[in-house]
Amino acid sequence: MSHKAVDNADIEFLISVCEKDRVLAGDEINEDFSHDELSGMKKFPEVLVEAVGSAEVSKIMKYAYEKNIPVTPRGAGTGLVGGAVAVHGGIMINLCKMNRILELDEDNLTLTVEPGVMLMEVTKLVEEHDLFYPPDPGEKTATIGGNISTNAGGMRAVKYGVTREFVRGLEVVLPNGDIMEMGGKTVKDSSGYSLLHLMIGSEGTLGIVTKAILKLIPKPKKMISLLVPFPNLDIAIDTVPKIIKSKAIPTAIEYMEKDVIKAAEDYLGRKFPDDSADAYLLLSFDGNSKQEIETIYEYVAFICLDAGALDVFISDTQERQEAIWSTRGVFLEAIHASTTEMDECDVVVPRSEVAKFVKYVDTLHDKIDIRIMGFGHAGDGNLHLYALRDALAENEWKEKLHQVFQHMYDKGKEFKGKVSGEHGIGFAKKLYLAESLGEEGARLMRNIKLAFDPKGILNPGKVI
Secondary structure: OOOOOOOHHHHHHHHHHHOHHHEEEHHHOOHHHHOOOOOOOOOOOOEEEEOOOHHHHHHHHHHHHHHOOOEEEEOOOOOOOOOOOOOOOOEEEEOOOOOOEEEEEOOOOEEEEOOOOEHHHHHHHHHHOOEEOOOEOOOOOOEHHHHHHHOOOEOOHHHHOOHHHHEEEEEEEOOOOOEEEEEOOOOOOOOOOOHHHHHOOOOOOOOEEEEEEEEOEEOOOEEEEEEEEEOOHHHHHHHHHHHHHOOOOOOEEEEEEHHHHHHHHHHHOOOOOOOOOOEEEEEEEEEOOHHHHHHHHHHHHHHHHHHOOOOOEEEOOHHHHHHHHHHHHOHHHHHHHOOOOEEEEOOEOOHHHHHHHHHHHHHHHHHHOOEEEEEEEOOOOEEEEEEEOOOOOHHHHHHHHHHHHHHHHHHHHHOOOEOOOOOOOOOOOHHHHHHHHHHHHHHHHHHHHHHHOOOOOEOOOOOO
16 A cells, blocks of 8 residues: 655644644654664665654644555554554654653553553552562563564463453543544453454554553562572473472563573673573562462472472572563663674473473574574563574575574474564564464454554554
8 A cells, every 4th residue: 555755744734733843854864763673674764753742643643644645653662573664654653752750540450551651660669559560571671562462471371361351441532633542440341342352462463552441459578589500401401391280379470591681790790699501581570478479389389309400599589580581681682782783583482392492492503504592481481582683684684594593583483483472573573473473363453443544554564
């Protein structure tokens, strides 16, 4: 579908809506807005608009819809698949200035925010009121709007689930500019098709989130972590199903290898608390008292030792936990810093297949002759696997990258897995989603997009 290029008359209209200092064009647009954190896709919008309210977003969308101009919504730009890159040019709406916390409702346990509020701001605010927002993606400077758009998960998904479970309501600007409320503060809703849940995870292709009502829970009083070294990754990964089967539900189960930890040590300039092993599981448990969770974590520790763990280190102080989890938090940046370029497979498989999948990926190092590093959420089957370019020439890199991804996604499909666990499809993973969906699945998704956006102007070129 062809779109209209932005001209001076369009820019003048945008200035009339948002004022001149919040409308940038051409060389005025910072290079940061041409890409995200990883996808390799680079494209500038023709004009960048900094919106400060839903009324402005609505006016821009009404105008763009009438003129057939593509629009790309954008938050902090921390995505990894090109979801917030303006691949068709047009207008980019930067929502980061829509960053107000609108209401903390302690009676209904909800927090209402604008989309530009960062995850770390939500966490800090609610914890000051002894409340808890469980979704915990690794990038804490990501915006809530971005988290909702990708249905972000994070490390605590094992126990609490992903972003979808903690969104009660949304205010959304539709492609034609209409403003619509979906969901609300009610706990239950069986009122027809769930437009709310269709919007969550749609990556800004169906509507632009301008307000969100988030579900909160009481804050757990105590958290304890276990750092468990293993002689190799096979034994570590094989232990995960045993933990899951035990009915002891940790808050998080992460896996990591020595090469990733070494990269993080180099990146941070400090040592990891333990360097005795080739592989580790990192587990956390939370509850209202140490006694409440002590029996659970001691039982899990016994399972690990019985499975072949070298030791179990208990981290029950803030300082010890910070030393471990801060290292875990920079794995992506550390791997990125260790190579010239990289791309990620965000595949998710049933938890029972994690061990088999990780072992299969290990065979690809030699099979394709490319360096692969990984870590991930072993407890929910979401693995983050990075192919590294190093000194490969451009053509060789692209060829090997496609081979690696094709092997991973084919194996993931064989294990009844999905293309993305939490980072989304964006532009970079469209091919693999199409292969995974099949003809009927792809047709249904295209029809959903058509129903919301018949002109195809909102975040075009993404997902499907």
